Amino acid sequence: MTGLPVLSLNPAIDATALAARYAADGRVQIHELLAPAGAQALYELLRSRDDWVQVVNSGEKLFELTRAARAAMTAEQRAQLDTAVYAGARSGFQLRYETIRVPDDATTRLASPDPLATLANWLSSDPVITLLRTVTGTTEIDFADAQATAFAPGDLLTGHDDAVAGKRRHAAYVLGLTPQWRAEWGGLLLFHDDHEVHGGYVPEFNTLNLFRVPMRHSVTEVTRAAAHRRYSVTGWLRSR
Numbered sequence: 050m051t052g053l054p055v056l057s058l059n060p061a062i063d064a065t066a067l068a069a070r071y072a073a074d075g076r077v078q079i080h081e082l083l084a085p086a087g088a089q090a091l092y093e094l095l096r097s098r099d100d101w102v103q104v105v106n107s108g109e110k111l112f113e114l115t116r117a118a119r120a121a122m123t124a125e126q127r128a129q130l131d132t133a134v135y136a137g138a139r140s141g142f143q144l145r146y147e148t149i150r151v152p153d154d155a156t157t158r159l160a161s162p163d164p165l166a167t168l169a170n171w172l173s174s175d176p177v178i179t180l181l182r183t184v185t186g187t188t189e190i191d192f193a194d195a196q197a198t199a200f201a202p203g204d205l206l207t208g209h210d211d212a213v214a215g216k217r218r219h220a221a222y223v224l225g226l227t228p229q230w231r232a233e234w235g236g237l238l239l240f241h242d243d244h245e246v247h248g249g250y251v252p253e254f255n256t257l258n259l260f261r262v263p264m265r266h267s268v269t270e271v272t273r274a275a276a277h278r279r280y281s282v283t284g285w286l287r288s289r
């Protein structure tokens with residue numbers, strides 16, 4: 050598995066200013082989180098992985114499709130899946146994207162050779178965890194859970210607020226790892242209710258989006274104009 054260079058936090062980040070913004074809005078962006086070599090290596094890692102699993106729900110049920118399973122699908126089966134996804138997105142909760150999961154358990158994660166586990170450990174230790182506690186004003190944060198995600202054309206995640214009983218999530222984060230993106234390609238992280246869009250973020254390379262749980266948001270469908278997939282590492286800042 051490709052290794053990562055030593056990950057380091059950008060020393061120029063102004064935690065006080067970010068904390069003021071988060072306190073006011075419940076969300077903030079931290080630009081250039083990592084020293085550039087680390088961010089670039091993470092992007093190359095995500096591009097090179099072949100263990101992506103597509104997750105897609107049908108109502109309350111979650112299904113997982115490996116790359117091999119999708120390659121074996123007929124055109125008709127693909128069309129049926131698309132129809133089901135768009136029917137689900139019409140009025141209910143719907144998701145479809147690819148993921149590579151990282152274990153939550155600290156011991157398992159420390160022993161893992163997966164560079165994504167290394168990133169999750171880095172986010173969960175100093176100096177990063179202290180920065181995230183300061184920005185969110187939440188001293189109870191113990192660790193960051195993590196998964197890599199990739200949204201291809203047709204992938205989406207409809208409105209939800211991330212609150213799950215027992216998970217002890219204080220804030221959500223999304224570390225953007227797509228080098229270049231246009232708002233017109235979709236894949237926008239929007240904060241909204243049924244009437245108004247309060248704001249949103251265009252995917253940006255090496256930018257960490259941080260927002261309070263619960264807060265309603267969605268990821269708009271990635272269009273066919275997207276030149277590549279929308280890569281991120283995402284998760285929640287949690288108490289044990």
Ligand SMILES: O=C(O)CCC(=O)C(=O)O
Pocket residue numbers: 198206211223237238266267268281283
């Ligand atoms: O990828 C994003 O921008 C947000 C992901 C998200 O909302 C989630 O995984 O719950």
Ligand SMILES: [Fe+2]
Pocket residue numbers: 209210211221266
């Ligand atoms: Fe979410």
